[in-house]
Amino acid sequence: MSDFLNSCKHYASVGSFQGRMALQRQLEYPLFLVSWLIMIPLKYLIGVWMLKILVDQFQPLAGWTFPQLAFLYGLGMLSHGLMVVVSIQSWFLDHMVIQGGFDRMLLRPLNVFFQFTFMYLNLIGCVDLIPAVIIFVTGCSLTGFDWTFGNSVGVLSVVLGATLIRSSFYTLTACVAFWTKRATHMRAIGHDLMERSTLYPLSIYPKAFQWILTFVIPLGFISFYPSTALLNINHGTALPLEIAMWTPIIGIAMFGLSQIVFNRGLRAYESAGS
Amino acid sequence: MIEATNLIKEFRVTKKESGLRGALKGLIRPERETVRAVDGVSFRINKGEIVGYLGPNGAGKSTTVKMLTGILHPTSGEILINGVSPHRERTRVVQNLGVVFGQRTQLNWDLRLGESFELQRRIYRISDDRFAAQMDTMRSLLGLTEFENTPVRQLSLGQRMRGDLAAAMLHSPSILFLDEPTIGLDLTAKQAIRDFIREVNTLHQTTIILTTHDLEDVEQLCKRLIVINHGRVVEDGPLEDLIDRLAPYRQIEIDFVQEVPVIEIQGVDVVEVNGNRMVLQFDRRAFSAASVISAVTQRAAVRDLSVREPEIADVLKRYYQDSA
Numbered sequence A: 001m002s003d004f005l006n007s008c009k010h011y012a013s014v015g016s017f018q019g020r021m022a023l024q025r026q027l028e029y030p031l032f033l034v035s036w037l038i039m040i041p042l043k044y045l046i047g048v049w050m051l052k053i054l055v056d057q058f059q060p061l062a063g064w065t066f067p068q069l070a071f072l073y074g075l076g077m078l079s080h081g082l083m084v085v086v087s088i089q090s091w092f093l094d095h096m097v098i099q100g101g102f103d104r105m106l107l108r109p110l111n112v113f114f115q116f117t118f119m120y121l122n123l124i125g126c127v128d129l130i131p132a133v134i135i136f137v138t139g140c141s142l143t144g145f146d147w148t149f150g151n152s153v154g155v156l157s158v159v160l161g162a163t164l165i166r167s168s169f170y171t172l173t174a175c176v177a178f179w180t181k182r183a184t185h186m187r188a189i190g191h192d193l194m195e196r197s198t199l200y201p202l203s204i205y206p207k208a209f210q211w212i213l214t215f216v217i218p219l220g221f222i223s224f225y226p227s228t229a230l231l232n233i234n235h236g237t238a239l240p241l242e243i244a245m246w247t248p249i250i251g252i253a254m255f256g257l258s259q260i261v262f263n264r265g266l267r268a269y270e271s272a273g274s
Numbered sequence B: 001m002i003e004a005t006n007l008i009k010e011f012r013v014t015k016k017e018s019g020l021r022g023a024l025k026g027l028i029r030p031e032r033e034t035v036r037a038v039d040g041v042s043f044r045i046n047k048g049e050i051v052g053y054l055g056p057n058g059a060g061k062s063t064t065v066k067m068l069t070g071i072l073h074p075t076s077g078e079i080l081i082n083g084v085s086p087h088r089e090r091t092r093v094v095q096n097l098g099v100v101f102g103q104r105t106q107l108n109w110d111l112r113l114g115e116s117f118e119l120q121r122r123i124y125r126i127s128d129d130r131f132a133a134q135m136d137t138m139r140s141l142l143g144l145t146e147f148e149n150t151p152v153r154q155l156s157l158g159q160r161m162r163g164d165l166a167a168a169m170l171h172s173p174s175i176l177f178l179d180e181p182t183i184g185l186d187l188t189a190k191q192a193i194r195d196f197i198r199e200v201n202t203l204h205q206t207t208i209i210l211t212t213h214d215l216e217d218v219e220q221l222c223k224r225l226i227v228i229n230h231g232r233v234v235e236d237g238p239l240e241d242l243i244d245r246l247a248p249y250r251q252i253e254i255d256f257v258q259e260v261p262v263i264e265i266q267g268v269d270v271v272e273v274n275g276n277r278m279v280l281q282f283d284r285r286a287f288s289a290a291s292v293i294s295a296v297t298q299r300a301a302v303r304d305l306s307v308r309e310p311e312i313a314d315v316l317k318r319y320y321q322d323s324a
Helices: A001-026 A030-057 A068-088 A093-098 A112-118 A126-144 A149-174 A178-182 A182-197 A207-216 A222-232 A245-266 B019-028 B061-068 B090-094 B114-123 B129-141 B155-170 B186-205 B215-221 B239-244 B289-299 B313-321
Strands: B002-014 B032-045 B051-054 B076-081 B097-101 B177-181 B209-213 B224-229 B232-238 B249-256 B267-275 B277-281 B303-306
Touching: A001 A112, A001 B114, A030 A068, A030 A093, A030 A126, A068 A126, A068 A149, A068 A222, A093 A149, A093 A178, A093 A182, A093 B239, A126 B090, A126 B114, A149 A178, A149 A222, A149 A245, A149 B061, A178 A245, A182 B303, B002 B061, B019 B090, B032 B061, B032 B076, B032 B232, B051 B061, B061 B076, B061 B209, B061 B289, B076 B215, B076 B239, B097 B155, B114 B155, B129 B155, B129 B186, B129 B267, B155 B186, B177 B186, B186 B215, B224 B239, B232 B303, B239 B313, B249 B289, B289 B303
Parallel strands: B051 B209, B051 B224, B097 B177, B177 B209
Antiparallel strands: B002 B032, B002 B076, B224 B232, B249 B277, B249 B303, B267 B277
16 A cells, blocks of 8 residues: 555656646747737637527527537537646647657656656646636526536536546547557547537537447537536437436546557557667 | 567568559558568676677667667567566666667756756655765766756757766666767767766666767777677677677888888788888788888888777778678
8 A cells, every 4th residue: 555655656746747847848938828828719719609600690509509509618618728738748649659759758667658648738728728718607607507516516527527538539549650650630530520529519410420429439428418417408419317427437438448548559669760 | 687588679661662653552552561670689788897789770779779678579589687577567677777869868958957857856766865966976977067057958969968868877777778879979078978988887887788880989988899780699799809800900001211112921911002101901810010010121111100900990891881
């Protein structure tokens, strides 16, 4: 037991120091941060504004009104922002495979998956969280979302679980690079799929696609199913409401799976260059 | 101690053909082939040795080093580092290794050098007292004080390499792998690195495996050489033995007062004639330099002469040419 505690302490000490170093590093280039500070909130605020125009001009999307859509969009964006803060490296795993970026990690007496997962803290992610909070708070207020204790815990667990689903999903798609040495296209497809399935209700898509995003690639649990449960929306959902809040469980399962695939991939790692 | 037994490493590569047609063919029916980068390498390195691991580009040096350090898994064969396999117990083995890649720094580019040392302290769980003592040693051996607070990106190549060496030695590993540690450095910086390597070897009996193309490094540091070519060990032994066996000749350069005379001595070859200058080469096991000089001076008046010993470059030339 004391060995385990010592080991936890060791990993915590390295992880927190790596995080601190990453932040210090970014603060060396403040102008870079400022440019993102303008671009990212604009991109997502325009996105939700477009949704409002669509719903106002035409009709509710698969029965979803604008307040409900804003709630879903904001909920999805919260885990997106958090993922960009803690797990942006999962977007670049393929580069690391191709350029021999795991050599140094393999030379350290630490688990490689841990080093990869906790190697970086990205300040720019905080910029993504700004529109996320604005849109989510607007959605909550427009829908009259009731901040009971249960609902608050629910939102928190969904956001954390969804962050795990997102980063595990990116890790899994990029792990292809261990075998193919190239995964940029996978990353691009994954990114599109992620945006389209988490910012809009799944019920606007054909049944087969919904089924895939529920049982095969469970991205539906990032914002769609939890929103149906939290707002008590019944139209067009494929799942019973009790399972809709399983986001943390699915997040942990996907995280476990991504670790297994990562470790398998690492055995095929060829450490390019000399 | 390092033991490598019959190491083999194969890579599967896709054959690339030229042109659009080749690219399409590669897409539809890729032709895969197996390339053997390391082909049955065996050696044993004892504690405290400094071994030069040499060979031309693409000979398999880096692949071997990556297998020894646990980065790559061998296709077959066995590696034991202090009796433990780096592939079965990677974290245990690397706890005792220091590795410096001359072309890839492990230092944090944007931060002051000291931050990278602090990270090493946490990774290797070095106690505060031990860390302070090690830092003092490193400061005195490598002169770190003057640039410890400078961001790594602003360091000269020589300073950066000194920083890399310090980072690799902070946890006092028993084995140090150095992959081209003097590449691109000026003469003074090279000498500082070599002095450091000698020092840690003498002080702590650190085993050092050095891959380099700089023969000065080899001559100054390595008592033993392992030469690899086409993935196989082609030479392994003390530096002097290799020179004796592979370059057993000596050369005399003679500057004559007048025209170069005709020299015909059994076993002595004329390798170069240029104006009044002539270079003779002979087997140093069969002749002494004195006997050749005396034979020459009997034939013509000599203004000046010098004796040239064979160099490590002459020994290695054949392998490097072979690969060119």
